[in-house]
Amino acid sequence: MSTDTRSDDGGFGLTSPLNWLETQSEEVYAYVLLAPAFLLLAVVAFYPLIETFRFSLLANELAAADPFGEFVGLDNYVALLTGNTPFTQQFVAVSLAEGFPFIQFDAPFLQQAIFVTLAFAIISVLFETTIGFGQALVLDKDFYGRRWVRVSIIIPWAIPIVIQGMIFFLMFNPTIGFGTDFMQWLGVFGSNPLSSSTDAFIIVLVADIWKTTAFMALLILAGLQSIDRGLYDVAKVSGASPWQRFKYITLPLVAPALLVAMLFRTMDAMRIYGLIDATAGCETVPSLTCLVIISLESSRRWATASAVAFLTAVVISGFVVAYLLALRNSNGGVA
Amino acid sequence: MSDRRVDDAEPTAVADGGVAEGSAGGQPALDETADEPELDRGLIEAWAAKMISNPDRAYRATFYVATIFFLVTTLFPFYWLLMVALTPRGSLSDVGVLTPGGFNPIAFIEIFQMLPFHRYVFNSFLIATIATVAVLLVGSLAGYVFGRLRFRGRNVLLLAVLVTSFFPPAAFFIPLNRLFNRNVDALRPLISDGSLYNTPYAIFIPLSAIFLPLSIFILMTFYSQIPDGLEDAARVEGTTRLGALFRVIVPLSAPGVATAGVLTFISVYNEYFFSSLMTDGRPGSWAPMLEGILRFQGEFEVLFNLMAAASIVAVLPVAILVIVAQEKIVSGLTSGAVKE
Numbered sequence: 001m002s003t004d005t006r007s008d009d010g011g012f013g014l015t016s017p018l019n020w021l022e023t024q025s026e027e028v029y030a031y032v033l034l035a036p037a038f039l040l041l042a043v044v045a046f047y048p049l050i051e052t053f054r055f056s057l058l059a060n061e062l063a064a065a066d067p068f069g070e071f072v073g074l075d076n077y078v079a080l081l082t083g084n085t086p087f088t089q090q091f092v093a094v095s096l097a098e099g100f101p102f103i104q105f106d107a108p109f110l111q112q113a114i115f116v117t118l119a120f121a122i123i124s125v126l127f128e129t130t131i132g133f134g135q136a137l138v139l140d141k142d143f144y145g146r147r148w149v150r151v152s153i154i155i156p157w158a159i160p161i162v163i164q165g166m167i168f169f170l171m172f173n174p175t176i177g178f179g180t181d182f183m184q185w186l187g188v189f190g191s192n193p194l195s196s197s198t199d200a201f202i203i204v205l206v207a208d209i210w211k212t213t214a215f216m217a218l219l220i221l222a223g224l225q226s227i228d229r230g231l232y233d234v235a236k237v238s239g240a241s242p243w244q245r246f247k248y249i250t251l252p253l254v255a256p257a258l259l260v261a262m263l264f265r266t267m268d269a270m271r272i273y274g275l276i277d278a279t280a281g282c283e284t285v286p287s288l289t290c291l292v293i294i295s296l297e298s299s300r301r302w303a304t305a306s307a308v309a310f311l312t313a314v315v316i317s318g319f320v321v322a323y324l325l326a327l328r329n330s331n332g333g334v335a
Numbered sequence: 336m337s338d339r340r341v342d343d344a345e346p347t348a349v350a351d352g353g354v355a356e357g358s359a360g361g362q363p364a365l366d367e368t369a370d371e372p373e374l375d376r377g378l379i380e381a382w383a384a385k386m387i388s389n390p391d392r393a394y395r396a397t398f399y400v401a402t403i404f405f406l407v408t409t410l411f412p413f414y415w416l417l418m419v420a421l422t423p424r425g426s427l428s429d430v431g432v433l434t435p436g437g438f439n440p441i442a443f444i445e446i447f448q449m450l451p452f453h454r455y456v457f458n459s460f461l462i463a464t465i466a467t468v469a470v471l472l473v474g475s476l477a478g479y480v481f482g483r484l485r486f487r488g489r490n491v492l493l494l495a496v497l498v499t500s501f502f503p504p505a506a507f508f509i510p511l512n513r514l515f516n517r518n519v520d521a522l523r524p525l526i527s528d529g530s531l532y533n534t535p536y537a538i539f540i541p542l543s544a545i546f547l548p549l550s551i552f553i554l555m556t557f558y559s560q561i562p563d564g565l566e567d568a569a570r571v572e573g574t575t576r577l578g579a580l581f582r583v584i585v586p587l588s589a590p591g592v593a594t595a596g597v598l599t600f601i602s603v604y605n606e607y608f609f610s611s612l613m614t615d616g617r618p619g620s621w622a623p624m625l626e627g628i629l630r631f632q633g634e635f636e637v638l639f640n641l642m643a644a645a646s647i648v649a650v651l652p653v654a655i656l657v658i659v660a661q662e663k664i665v666s667g668l669t670s671g672a673v674k675e
Contacts, residue, residue, distance in 0.1 A: 040547060048507040052509055141398065149406060160625065163650050293612070309503070312505055
């Protein structure tokens with residue numbers, strides 16, 4: 001498979017394929033130029049996606065050399081959704097139930113993962129949008145040192161996930177970090193927040209908001225700067241207060257850019273894995289992607305892992321469709 | 336403006352009339368030095384009165400407070416990380432919020448002695464560079480086609496590119512993992528055991544594909560803005576179609592290419608999912624930088640100060656890249672999204 005990829009753009013420097021290309025129609029030329037991109041996408045995205053779905057319909061084979069057994073249809077999905085999949089980490093449910101009042105003691109692991117992922121995505125995107133809007137409004141002003149303020153706001157977005165995790169891992173480490181003491185002083189956290197599900201969830205949330213708010217800010221800033229400044233002058237002359245200018249000009253005009261930014265962030269937030277793995281660990285805060293890795297590595301249930309992976313994709317596409325509908329409505333409203 | 340100020344000032348002057356009357360001669364002077372509050376007002380009260388009489392000042396104050404708040408919240412974690420890195424191992428529990436628990440920068444040397452951390456960083460750099468080159472090459476061809484050519488199926492193909500960026504990496508991982516662990520005889524001359532696991536290929540092939548859509552969108556935007564006449568002129572001069580692309584269109588869109596390159600490099604360097612799963616974590620197996628940092632969680636003792644020092648070393652390249660190329664990052668992120 002992968003050998004094909006390389007040999008494809010191998011004919012690059014040769015003259016005869018180039019001459020052949022010159023004589024073809026624009027349409028053929030277009031398809032030829034698209035071939036490398038689609039070969040890459042086919043090998044890494046399209047083919048694996050189909051394979052993942054096929055794997056998810058096979059049985060788990062725990063002992064044999066090949067981890068997949070015979071065709072079992074939708075059994076893996078049924079077992080997952082009814083909570084009958086025996087995850088080795090099932091005991092985690094106990095510590096989860098202590099931490100999360102809203103999770104039942106015997107809730108199936110998958111439901112916990114879906115809950116954690118959705119809660120994380122929704123809460124983080126809401127906070128990031130609000131704070132990012134604030135940052136965008138600051139960056140939209142022209143002031144001395146704006147360049148440097150912008151750099152320092154972008155930097156958290158550009159750092160590796162493992163380092164983001166490391167910062168918050170150290171900060172909330174009971175021995176060296178000040179975060180635990182501070183939160184305990186507020187009366188919120190327990191003595192070792194990174195091993196308690198609720199506390200660790202909040203830490204992961206804060207870490208994500210710290211890092212990715214800048215992304216929201218930049219996208220919203222682009223929306224802000226596309227607004228015609230003349231509108232503000234007109235509003236000023238008619239005596240609108242800055243708050244009114246924000247409410248009646250900025251907000252409606254920036255709404256499409258805002259929704260696009262939120263769509264991107266939500267998709268990204270629902271893939272959360274690295275941050276959790278580097279701070280609290282997948283057993284403490286199980287997201288959907290975590291569940292894929294747990295069922296793959298610790299219990300060798302490849303078929304179940306495939307089913308979880310495919311379900312994750314389904315949940316995300318559900319969100320995408322909802323957003324696209326909202327986006328279309330908001331465009332219709334403006335036009 | 337001044338009318339309103341008088342209106343605001345008058346009721347208060349009446350309210351604490353006793354004092355105001357005592358300095359009756361000063362009453363006209365109040366208008367001239369209107370920014371000064373009456374003498375008997377408390378500091379906060381006076382400040383509030385100023386804000387009410389002059390809302391613009393209130394908005395400006397909010398602006399400065401917000402700016403400082405954002406600066407502190409984004410930069411403080413890095414400062415604190417440095418404090419941890421500078422603390423000697425014995426006194427790590429003394430790290431304060433603003434001060435280190437001692438001073439010993441030896442951690443920045445120890446990270447290279449205890450583990451070949453430089454090798455991990457090199458691996459990351461190599462993988463990110465190869466992925467960037469691959470994405471720019473493949474993405475240039477695709478971006479050119481989507482940005483400048485008309486052909487049947489354009490929208491369907493563009494949608495297919497977009498859709499791949501919706502799916503979580505986990506949905507691709509299991510088949511890829513099997514594929515890369517399989518021993519392919521054709522690869523034996525290149526790689527000792529014939530499987531791609533534990534080679535840079537296992538990381539940069541998936542990551543190139545995953546970050547390809549963003550680059551295609553960025554390059555598409557930039558390429559479509561080049562006037563047709565320039566390309567036609569080059570063709571009349573006798574260049575081939577591909578020659579026109581790489582000699583005229585790509586150089587003219589240099590800012591766009593740089594943008595796509597910077598974003599791809601940062602994304603690959605920062606990636607966690609494939610980077611942590613496609614190697615066994617040894618530096619000789621092309622494990623990237625993140626494995627190096629996590630390795631300082633040693634078997635007997637967690638080396639907090641070394642983790643912090645390693646994080647600072649690994650963050651420096653991207654931090655410098657952001658400072659140098661911030662305009663590119665901003666324009667790239669926004670054009671990639673607006674295209675949607």
